[in-house]
Amino acid sequence: MRRRCGGLALASLLALAGCVTTPSPPTPLPDRPSLAQAYAGRLRLGVAVEPEQLQGAQAALLLQQFNSLVAENAMKPSRLQPAEGRFRFERADAIADFARQHGLALRGHTLLWHQRTPDWFWRAPDGGLAERPLVLRRLQKHIDTVVGRYRDVVQDWDVVNEVIDASQPDCLRDNLWKQVVGPDYVAQAFRFARAADPAARLWINEFSTTVPAKRDCLARVLHGLLAQDVPVQGVGHQMHLNLDTPTAPEVEASLALFAGLGLRNQVTELDMSFYRPGEATLTAPPPALRTRQAERYAALMAVFLRHPELDSVTWWGLHDGQSHLTRWPLAWRADEPLLFDRALQPKPAWSALLQAAPGP
Numbered sequence: 001m002r003r004r005c006g007g008l009a010l011a012s013l014l015a016l017a018g019c020v021t022t023p024s025p026p027t028p029l030p031d032r033p034s035l036a037q038a039y040a041g042r043l044r045l046g047v048a049v050e051p052e053q054l055q056g057a058q059a060a061l062l063l064q065q066f067n068s069l070v071a072e073n074a075m076k077p078s079r080l081q082p083a084e085g086r087f088r089f090e091r092a093d094a095i096a097d098f099a100r101q102h103g104l105a106l107r108g109h110t111l112l113w114h115q116r117t118p119d120w121f122w123r124a125p126d127g128g129l130a131e132r133p134l135v136l137r138r139l140q141k142h143i144d145t146v147v148g149r150y151r152d153v154v155q156d157w158d159v160v161n162e163v164i165d166a167s168q169p170d171c172l173r174d175n176l177w178k179q180v181v182g183p184d185y186v187a188q189a190f191r192f193a194r195a196a197d198p199a200a201r202l203w204i205n206e207f208s209t210t211v212p213a214k215r216d217c218l219a220r221v222l223h224g225l226l227a228q229d230v231p232v233q234g235v236g237h238q239m240h241l242n243l244d245t246p247t248a249p250e251v252e253a254s255l256a257l258f259a260g261l262g263l264r265n266q267v268t269e270l271d272m273s274f275y276r277p278g279e280a281t282l283t284a285p286p287p288a289l290r291t292r293q294a295e296r297y298a299a300l301m302a303v304f305l306r307h308p309e310l311d312s313v314t315w316w317g318l319h320d321g322q323s324h325l326t327r328w329p330l331a332w333r334a335d336e337p338l339l340f341d342r343a344l345q346p347k348p349a350w351s352a353l354l355q356a357a358p359g360p
């Protein structure tokens, strides 16, 4: 990516200074079948990206293989509005411009997440804890500004992210949103988003939606929202999976439950770790794990394809070297959760998904 900005050289300084970004053209790739084309007309296939990836070989790969994007971090509230009223759109704009330029779909992630709500949201002018009316005004302004800015290019917004907690009597996570605003903050966020864009599809995005207690809690919350005519269109299933869980029948049961409520489903953050939570290895994983991963991706795709209300599958990263799983909890953990390896070469999972594609 080439940047032009008054002679400054360091990328971080340039980003801070909000300089103009001119992406260098995608690098030509070898001819190979396109996953997105194989699923065209049935599913949109996407990946999460940071703006630095939208150039060179990575841009070429994503344009060849995918037709949808989501910002891995650039559209989170703490990134877009780090200080009250001081919006920083450069990184999100770079992704939105790339999507516009290449005719890609763009998912918006996310308007409200307890983990990435900047602290100023909670601060009253006297330095104490802000009260409900002020926090709601701030939320409305944030949603109005962000959704309004990307209305032409974002079709789907993750309005709220990770609000469910099955251990709570009301199924809603115990966080400052609930404590300061009250449990109706979820409904308020959806209403603000609908007012800012009458056409966007609005999603509640959640992890572990296949675990029965969590799944049923999510259904209970959605039931309540639908009964109050809150404009929620569907469930975004993050689907951070491993080689064993959840099983295909568990995924099927979850999708069927929400479809039965008249809602849509999307897969929003798909990856498949070689390890269970907490496990890790620093040595190269045995090749057999790649085969197992390929079989499992294909089996789960068959489940997704049986659901006509599910129209989009997004991987949480373009290639294994970029995955959040290789950065956390160990920066060099040898995980391989995605469809392309660190050298951007297709893995067995990619071939298996090509074969699993619906016929023309």
Ligand code: G3I
Pocket: 072, 073, 076, 116, 161, 238, 269, 324
């Ligand atoms: O950009 C800074 C960099 O300048 C700095 O040198 C570095 C040092 O740690 O940090 C970098 O920021 C990190 C950022 O990822 C980019 O790598 C943040 O510390 C780190 O917190 C951030 O983590 C992201 C995480 O959400 C929290 O926002 C992950 O990339 C992102 O993959 C992850 O995504 C979440 C979804 O939004 C919601 N569902 C779960 C999913 C995975 O955790």
